[in-house]
Amino acid sequence: MGQKVEVLTDCTLCYHSCGCRVTVEDGKAVKVEGLESHPLNKGKLCPKGWSAQENIYSPDRIKRPLKKVGSSFEEISWDQALDEIAGKLQDLKSRFGPQVLGVFSGSIGVENLEMAGLVQRFKAAFGSPNFFSVESVCYRMRIRTRQITFGKYPTEELDSKLYILWGHNPEQSDFPLSLALEENLENGAKLVVIDPKRIPLADRAEMYLRIRPGTDGALALAMIHVIINEKLHDQEFIDRYTVGFEKLVPHVQKYTPEWAEEITWVGAKDIRKLARLFAGTKGASIFQGTCTQDQTANGTQNSRAFSILQVITGNINVPGGWAISPRLAFGNVGLGVEGDPIGSEQYPLFFEVWGRKSPYGVVTLVPECIPDKLKAFIVVGGNPLVSMPDTNAFTGAFRKLDLLVVHDFFMTATGREAHYVLPACSHLEKWGVAYTYNVCHCLPFLMLRKKCIEPLHESWSEWKFLTELAKRLGMGNLFPWKSEEELVAFELAPSGLSFDYLLREKPEGDYYQKKQYGIPGGQFSTPSRKIEIYSEALEKVGFDPLPIYLEPERSPRRASKAFQEKYPLILSTGNRNLYYTHSQHRSIAALREMSPEPFFEIGPLTAQKYGVRSGDEAVVETNRGKVKMKARVDERVAEGVLLVPHGWTGEANANLLTDVECREPILGYPDMKSLMCSIRKA
Ligand SMILES: Nc1nc2c(c(=O)[nH]1)N[C@H]1C(S)=C(S)[C@@H](COP(=O)(O)OP(=O)(O)OC[C@H]3O[C@@H](n4cnc5c(=O)[nH]c(N)nc54)[C@H](O)[C@@H]3O)O[C@H]1N2
Ligand SMILES: Nc1nc2c(c(=O)[nH]1)N[C@H]1C(S)=C(S)[C@@H](COP(=O)(O)OP(=O)(O)OC[C@H]3O[C@@H](n4cnc5c(=O)[nH]c(N)nc54)[C@H](O)[C@@H]3O)O[C@H]1N2
Ligand code: SF4
Ligand SMILES: [Mo]
Numbered sequence: 001m002g003q004k005v006e007v008l009t010d011c012t013l014c015y016h017s018c019g020c021r022v023t024v025e026d027g028k029a030v031k032v033e034g035l036e037s038h039p040l041n042k043g044k045l046c047p048k049g050w051s052a053q054e055n056i057y058s059p060d061r062i063k064r065p066l067k068k069v070g071s072s073f074e075e076i077s078w079d080q081a082l083d084e085i086a087g088k089l090q091d092l093k094s095r096f097g098p099q100v101l102g103v104f105s106g107s108i109g110v111e112n113l114e115m116a117g118l119v120q121r122f123k124a125a126f127g128s129p130n131f132f133s134v135e136s137v138c139y140r141m142r143i144r145t146r147q148i149t150f151g152k153y154p155t156e157e158l159d160s161k162l163y164i165l166w167g168h169n170p171e172q173s174d175f176p177l178s179l180a181l182e183e184n185l186e187n188g189a190k191l192v193v194i195d196p197k198r199i200p201l202a203d204r205a206e207m208y209l210r211i212r213p214g215t216d217g218a219l220a221l222a223m224i225h226v227i228i229n230e231k232l233h234d235q236e237f238i239d240r241y242t243v244g245f246e247k248l249v250p251h252v253q254k255y256t257p258e259w260a261e262e263i264t265w266v267g268a269k270d271i272r273k274l275a276r277l278f279a280g281t282k283g284a285s286i287f288q289g290t291c292t293q294d295q296t297a298n299g300t301q302n303s304r305a306f307s308i309l310q311v312i313t314g315n316i317n318v319p320g321g322w323a324i325s326p327r328l329a330f331g332n333v334g335l336g337v338e339g340d341p342i343g344s345e346q347y348p349l350f351f352e353v354w355g356r357k358s359p360y361g362v363v364t365l366v367p368e369c370i371p372d373k374l375k376a377f378i379v380v381g382g383n384p385l386v387s388m389p390d391t392n393a394f395t396g397a398f399r400k401l402d403l404l405v406v407h408d409f410f411m412t413a414t415g416r417e418a419h420y421v422l423p424a425c426s427h428l429e430k431w432g433v434a435y436t437y438n439v440c441h442c443l444p445f446l447m448l449r450k451k452c453i454e455p456l457h458e459s460w461s462e463w464k465f466l467t468e469l470a471k472r473l474g475m476g477n478l479f480p481w482k483s484e485e486e487l488v489a490f491e492l493a494p495s496g497l498s499f500d501y502l503l504r505e506k507p508e509g510d511y512y513q514k515k516q517y518g519i520p521g522g523q524f525s526t527p528s529r530k531i532e533i534y535s536e537a538l539e540k541v542g543f544d545p546l547p548i549y550l551e552p553e554r555s556p557r558r559a560s561k562a563f564q565e566k567y568p569l570i571l572s573t574g575n576r577n578l579y580y581t582h583s584q585h586r587s588i589a590a591l592r593e594m595s596p597e598p599f600f601e602i603g604p605l606t607a608q609k610y611g612v613r614s615g616d617e618a619v620v621e622t623n624r625g626k627v628k629m630k631a632r633v634d635e636r637v638a639e640g641v642l643l644v645p646h647g648w649t650g651e652a653n654a655n656l657l658t659d660v661e662c663r664e665p666i667l668g669y670p671d672m673k674s675l676m677c678s679i680r681k682a
Contacts, residue, residue, distance in 0.1 A: 002026035008035055008507040009450040010434035012427040013048040013055065014581045015107055016040060016176055017434045019509060020049070022452045029053055029428055029453050037508045039445055040158075040176040040437060047579055049175075051588045055426070056456070060587050061409050062423040063457035073421065078458065078468070081420050086472035088403045089126070092375050098127030099339060100375040102366065106382025107134045107582065113433050113491060114484070115462045117333025119380050120359050122466045124337035125478040130374065131341060132363040136350065137388065140360070141294040141667050145303035148353055148537040149311075151525030154322040155442040159184055161320045162277065162284035166194045166216060166306070167292030167673075171201060173576035174290070176441060190281070192274060194219065194266075196572065196638040197601065207274055210638050213572040214552035214674025215264040216288075217298040220305035221549055222260035222268075223275040225252045227312060232279035234314030241519060242311060244534025244546070251546045263549070263557070265638070279313045283320025286310060290440075291574070295672035297552040299664045300349075304535070305547040311531050317517050325442040326513040328435070329494035333487070334359060335478065342369055347668040349541045354527060362668045363388060364660050367397040376403035380462055381424070385414040386583040387646070389670035390660035391653055392625050407465055412583065413649050423459040428452040430461040431484040433491050434509070446495065447509030448488070448502035463487055543666050552674035553662055554623075559676060567622060567676035569606065573654040574646040574672055583647045598648040599632040602679075603639040607631060610679050617682040620644060622675055625656035628682055642677055 004025045010017040011032075019038025023031035032052040036043035065081040066073040092100055103123045109116035120131045146153045158180040170177040185191060185204060193202035194209045194216070202208040211219060227233050228249055238245045257268035278284050286306045293302040315321035343362025344351035350362060366374065367390070377398070388394050395417065398404060404418040415421040432449035455461070460468075467479040481487035489499035497512055523529045527536070539545040551558040556570070579591040586592060600620060602612065612618050614633040619626050620642060627644065629652045637643060646654040662671045 007450050007452045009428070009452060010447055011045065011049045011052060012108065012112065012449070013052060013585070015436050016174070016440070017436045017447075018045060018049060018176065019447065020045070020052075022428065024452050027453055029056065035508060039443055040441070042179060044179060046175040047591060047594065048581065048585060051585070051590050052428070054588050054590060055585065056428055058410075058587065060411070061457060061459070062411060062421060064423060065458070066421040068419050078422075078460065081422060082469050082472055085403070085405055085420055086469060089376060089473060092402060093126070096375060099130060100373065101126055101128040102130040102132055102361070102374045102377045104132045104363075104377060104379045104382050104384055106384070106387060107138065108381040109133055112381065112462075113330070113435060114333065114487060115381050117491075118462050118466045119378070121333055121335045121478070122378070122470060124335035125470060125475040126473065127337065129337050129339040129341040130361050131359050132361045132366060134363075134382070134387070135360045136343070136363045136668060137670055137672075138291040138294055140350070140358075141299050141664075141669055142288065142303045144349065144353070144667065145300055146307055148349070148526075148535050149304065149307045149532055150316075150324065152324045152327075154316060154324045155440065156285045156287050157320050157323055158441050158443070159320060160189060160283060160285040162190045162192070162281040164192045164194065164278065164284065164286045165201065166286050167289030168287045169195070169199045169201070169576065170287075171199070172578045177287070190277070192277070196641045197575070197643060198636040206277065207270065209266045209270055209274065212263070212265045212638070213570050213641060214296045214298070214555060214671075215549075216293060216296070217302040217305055217547065217549040218255070218260045218263040219266055219271065220302060220309060221252060221255035221547060222257045222271045223278065223309060224248070224305065224312065225255045226257060226272050226275035227279045227309075228252060230276070232276065233312040237314035237316075238312060240522070241524070242531040242533050243528045244532060245312070247534050248308070248546055255549070263551075278309065282314065282318055284313065284315050285321050292673055294664075294669050295574070296674050297664055297671055298550040299669055300666040301544065301547045301550065304538075308533055308547060311533065316531070317519055319517060323442045323515065323517065325444050326516065328444070328446065328512055330433075331490040331493050333491060342366070342373065343668060347666070349537065350667045353537055364663055364668050364670050367393040367660055370397040371400040371402075375401060377401055378405045378407070379414055379418075380407045383408075383412040383414050383583045385417060386412070386649055386653055386655065388660075389655055389658035389672060390624055391655040393660045407462065409459060410584075410587070422465060423457055424465075425455045425459045425461045429455040429459065430463070431488045433488060442515070444511055444513045444515060445509055446497055446502070446512050448499065448507070450503070450507070451484070538666070541666070550665070552671060554671070554676040555674060563623075564676065567678050569677050569679065570641045571620070571622065571644065571657065571675040571677040572641065572673045573644045573658060573675075575601075575643050577645055577647070580647055583649060586648075598629045598645050598652045600629055600645070601632050601634050601637045601643040603637045603641065604633050604635050605639045606641075607633040610681075612679060612681055618679050619682050620657065620677050620679050622657040622659070622677045624659045627652050627654060627656050642679065646672075
């Protein structure tokens with residue numbers, strides 16, 4: 001018998017960071033189970049989590065650094081790869097300046113503080129402001145919007161009395177929430193689903209509202225109208241804590257339920273009923289899709305309207321509503337740099353509010369910036385040539401780069417276009433801080449991500465890769481940490497929970513603060529010290545200070561007649577699939593067996609109209625491109641709507657359909673949820 005130990009750590013096969021118990025025998029991870037004591041997953045794992053070993057020990061992992069020679073790759077040493085990359089970067093910097101370097105990290109960077117922090121540090125040390133990530137296609141829109149409304153960022157509580165799933169399907173995308181929902185529904189919590197698809201959870205809901213994609217803002221405004229006009233609002237909360245309510249009242253008069261019915265396809269009667277149910281529940285929470293609303297033409301204003309709904313019903317900092325979780329102090333791995341990232345002029349609110357600047361560039365502007373403004377890219381933990389909108393535009397642009405480096409543990413579509421592909425460590429092979437609980441679900445909890453096994457093959461962590469590259473560029477002094485442990489200890493030091501404490505005393509993780517309800521100090525950290533129903537921050541950058549509704553650019557009410565004739569169906573892309581994270585995990589046999597191929601979903605009457613039956617191969621086409629995949633005819637899907645999953649590569653890649661120039665006007669996010677398409681049988 002060899003040596004056997006159990007290590008408590010987290011799973012990062014998606015950003016939820018569920019708690020795990022990993023059994024390591026003779027240096028090999030032999031078992032991965034859910035950690036019972038963990039407040040998110042309570043001992044359970046989703047199918048992706050169960051497949052961790054198959055993922056990590058996959059024979060398809062990149063084993064050594066690869067260099068593109070002609071049209072294929074050759075294995076080279078890390079030394080050679082880093083020397084050559086450093087040489088190329090130096091050359092570009094001396095000829096064009098440091099800002100021609102862009103770096104990208106994907107949604108894995110959200111749960112991977114070290115990755116996002118180090119990538120950002122690297123580009124700053126080099127002298128470039130251009131850090132791109134999924135932040136400009138996903139989630140930061142709501143963070144920004146809640147920041148300008150509340151000064152801080154309140155999140156939905158896991159345990160609620162009334163769950164409004166507003167374009168969110170936790171059974172596929174949010175495993176911890178689906179566990180909490182299950183428990184709370186049994187104990188009498190209520191559920192409402194607002195979705196163009198009657199997702200299975202809707203069968204257990206108090207109300208299901210079948211909405212036209214991209215029109216959620218109209219519904220939210222009509223709900224505000226009803227709540228105010230029927231005097232269902234929480235006047236005391238509004239008087240004490242908000243500014244601008246008196247301007248909101250006349251503003252919403254035109255947004256009647258009848259007006260919204262015509263736009264949204266949701267009946268006026270249902271809108272009134274939902275408004276009454278919501279306003280009548282203390283401890284109600286709108287769970288807006290994690291990216292659904294962000295990827296529509298009215299995204300920022302939708303998020304504003306949802307915030308205002310929570311506010312005028314007094315559902316802020318009450319159990320079951322939205323709550324401002326105490327923030328944790330971290331050692332900042334990032335680094336300041338001269339100059340502002342791409343997008344700071346076109347979308348100023350994305351970049352800055354009240355002098356608080358963020359390090360992100362606007363990724364939808366990347367294709368038009370290559371090759372003039374951007375000539376080199378380092379991609380760490382992302383697959384932009386599948387995941388970013390408009391694959392044709394991104395691929396065309398990336399092919400013009402002088403240098404593309406990808407750090408990943410598998411070969412990806414982006415890797416195949418790269419000059420160098422470098423092998424990365426999985427989450428079981430490196431140290432880190434597991435901290436997303438707070439960001440998504442208001443859980444002030446922290447865990448140490450432990451290195452359970454030695455790095456496989458020649459894979460390197462982000463720390464090692466970027467530190468070694470920095471040394472070769474003469475900026476090693478800006479990467480002072482001598483080891484990953486030292487880096488993570490630095491991050492944790494200000495938090496009050498030290499590396500040693502989380503390693504030895506609380507390997508299962510610990511709460512860093514108690515949750516607080518009520519409004520401590522009676523103030524918010526906005527300029528007015530109140531919740532800003534009327535937003536001067538929005539007004540200052542030229543947008544409506546009160547929420548409005550903007551019809552999607554490509555829609556039956558806004559697109560030209562000719563466009564609609566060519567593309568008569570409404571298209572929403574990117575419904576999640578429990579078995580996969582974005583473009584990942586397709587080669588994991590246990591997962592692939594559960595979901596072998598992509599399907600677009602379509603209602604029966606629409607399918608019949610276009611002569612398509614379940615299982616038929618069909619071509620879906622937009623103004624930007626086409627995909628081929630099979631149809632799944634399902635009466636759960638609204639007629640006239642097509643749902644196309646994302647993350648598949650090749651001719652089933654949904655982002656062949658999206659358009660990088662079709663953007664939300666305030667923050668520049670791509671519209672992925674309300675486009676127009678045609679279909680025909682292949
Ligand atoms: N059409 C459409 N497109 C969409 C969406 C949509 O709804 N519709 N959703 C968008 C959203 S919300 C998001 S967040 C993006 C996600 O976009 P991405 O984050 O770019 O997508 P992933 O496929 O998850 O790519 C992550 C890559 O990181 C690698 N990786 C995983 N862990 C590590 C690690 O520890 N280190 C390193 N170096 N690499 C690692 C994986 O192997 C994988 O190749 O996709 C967007 N794309
Ligand atoms: N298994 C798995 N889980 C994931 C991910 C993954 O790739 N795989 N990705 C993670 C990431 S990065 C993110 S951002 C989240 C995404 O999480 P969400 O954005 O919440 O996505 P879904 O849970 O798929 O729910 C989207 C729902 O919105 C509906 N819908 C589509 N268009 C509209 C619309 O215009 N209005 C309304 N009201 N509904 C609409 C769809 O029918 C679907 O039921 O998931 C995260 N979790
Ligand atoms: S939801 Fe699944 S994949 Fe995501 S962290 Fe939890 S177990 Fe891992
Ligand atoms: Mo996302």
